[in-house]
Amino acid sequence: MTLSNQRPLRILQVVGGMNRGGIETWLINVLRHIDRDRFQIDFLVHTTQPCAYDNEIRALGSRIIPCLHSNQPWLYARNFKQILRDYGPYDVVHAQLYLFSGLVLYLAHQEKVCTRIAHMHPLTDLHEKRFLRAIYQKIMTRLLSKYATHIIAPSKSSLKAFQAICNCSGKHNEILYNGIELSQFDREVDKRAVRQKFNLPVDQPIVIYVARFTAHKNHAQILRIADRMSKNGVNVYFVMVGSHGELLNTLKEKVAERNDMAMMVGVEDISELLKTADLFFLPSLEEGFGVVAIEAAAAGLPVVATDLPTIREACSPSHHPFMFPPNNDELACKNILSILENQELRKQLSADARKWANNFSIFSSIKQLAHLYENCTQ
Incomplete structure (x- = not known):
């Protein structure tokens, strides 16, 4: 896909909410320092409650876009697709939601987003190992295996752990360490x-x-x-x-x-x-x-x-x-x-x-x- 030099790349970060935390602080630091003439980053979140970084995100020219009903896939799917149509087109959907990223990237594929990145932060699934959770994991890893174009992780260990539960062959796999603002x-x-x-x-x-x-x-x-x-x-x-x-x-x-x-x-x-x-x-x-x-x-x-x-x-x-x-x-x-x-x-x-x-x-x-x-x- 070739992009015009007249516009920045448009990226949709998908995250639960932009409160202070490891992933969120890394994302706000990225937004602060990335060349915003080259990269336009918006944030799709799963809450309407104000979060710690919301005001700064808006001040830096990005949008906070709520997408609700993540616990009701059929409603979430409708909302997510409508957001891509209303706010897009996006060149990249970058999902930060571990297994739930499978549904996100499947929906992005349906809306013809060419680059679909799954950013796998946890080392393991933090939810209790129950029968329904096992089914959920199986469904989501199949979606990730089929619809993610890129798998990235913040450490060698977390990437290896995810590769053990999801077939990542044929995809771009990369380690991206979380950087901090040393100054x-x-x-x-x-x-x-x-x-x-x-x-x-x-x-x-x-x-x-x-x-x-x-x-x-x-x-x-x-x-x-x-x-x-x-x-x-x-x-x-x-x-x-x-x-x-x-x-x-x-x-x-x-x-x-x-x-x-x-x-x-x-x-x-x-x-x-x-x-x-x-x-x-x-x-x-x-x-x-x-x-x-x-x-x-x-x-x-x-x-x-x-x-x-x-x-x-x-x-x-x-x-x-x-x-x-x-x-x-x-x-x-x-x-x-x-x-x-x-x-x-x-x-x-x-x-x-x-x-x-x-x-x-x-x-x-x-x-x-x-x-x-x-x-x-x-």
Whole structure:
């Protein structure tokens, strides 16, 4: 397909909603920095509720287009096709919805969109393994196998995991690491002033975690780790930062009862919070890549994380010895304390982390994405 030089490529990103999260933050950074004279990006979402990035998306000249009834395929199909007719034509439909992307790309094929990209973020299906879910997975992977023209993933491990459940042969398969805006983490901050601003202790080591408040992010382990340290008389303060999730209110109640922990919701810029902490703890039980580990590294934080293959890809090799099996509280505690109690080790890991983060610039990510878009529409 040859496009006129008189207009930009038109891309429809399909995502649940543009609240703060790994995928969504990567997408807004792409929109901020991509050449918008060459690429016009709109966002199809599954909600009419305002989301954190909506206003900025509109200010940057893109549209937020609600497509409702994702739990009723026949209504969703009608709405989706009508959106493509009303707002299109689109050169690319880029779906960020894991298995549901199968239906999205089937509908895009019916509306004659030539380039249909499935961006497979999770390592595994997060839904409970039940009979109907197995049928759903089978249907959606068949649709993806037939109607996706490109399969991309944010890590080698997540791509390999998806290839194990879906026949991706004959398609363009590519790894596209989530890039971050490194300049946010270059500035110096007054740690004491930042801690006072957020009502955090100025004289205690701070261990921080940034994630949605949802089950697989495993905030429960932070609570257990804090209990263990408190019983042993270890003076460490924990901070959990996020924007949304089904466990938000439950965690709020639990944290409110403690004096060794804080919970922050809706922080617009996490860079200064990261830069005022001493260590990043990542207890997640499922990640497609673990871009928060890259953000923590850019802030110069040592990272102690669950030893998942996807998170291992996101962490500097010097940090691998400090990873731990899922939910291994004893080893997680030991690794956290071994870093906090050794200033020279902490400095070395901090330097390694900053150097490692330079491999994941948003500009490298955008360059690869732009090349993909332009090549697949020629």
